[in-house]
Amino acid sequence: MTGSSVAQLLRESERILNGATGPGSGNSARLAAFVARQAVEALVDERLKVVGAECAGASMRTRLAILRSLDGAERTAKVEFAWNQLSACCHHHAYELAPTVGEVRVLCERVVELATPAGSSQPGAKV
Numbered sequence: 001m002t003g004s005s006v007a008q009l010l011r012e013s014e015r016i017l018n019g020a021t022g023p024g025s026g027n028s029a030r031l032a033a034f035v036a037r038q039a040v041e042a043l044v045d046e047r048l049k050v051v052g053a054e055c056a057g058a059s060m061r062t063r064l065a066i067l068r069s070l071d072g073a074e075r076t077a078k079v080e081f082a083w084n085q086l087s088a089c090c091h092h093h094a095y096e097l098a099p100t101v102g103e104v105r106v107l108c109e110r111v112v113e114l115a116t117p118a119g120s121s122q123p124g125a126k127v
Helices: 003-017 028-050 060-071 073-090 101-115
Strands: none
Touching (some): 003 028, 028 073, 028 101, 060 073
16 A cells, blocks of 8 residues: 555545445444554555565564564554554444544544654655
8 A cells, every 4th residue: 555545545534434425323433443544554564664574464463563673662652552542443342332433533633643744734654
């Protein structure tokens, strides 16, 4: 995936949250979280490629650990947090409330910040 694919995923997530696409039920926030999580995964894969550590067959937790060790813990911690929170939103548990649109919107905004290079207003491929 490229930076434009990340931007497309983030735009689609926003459209779902705004009600333009997807189901009209309470699952729209969960669906938007799933799409935003795909954007985070694409960002991680792009950054791993930049640092020369492509590992497409590895789990996302493994890819995040590799990225943390090769690319700096501070920024990767933000990426990990976003991915973990979005993953939690994606899963349905009988004993938990579904994520709200507002909660997922805040997480999507964090992903946009992670995808936007410093000093730019357009999402890009920098993690």
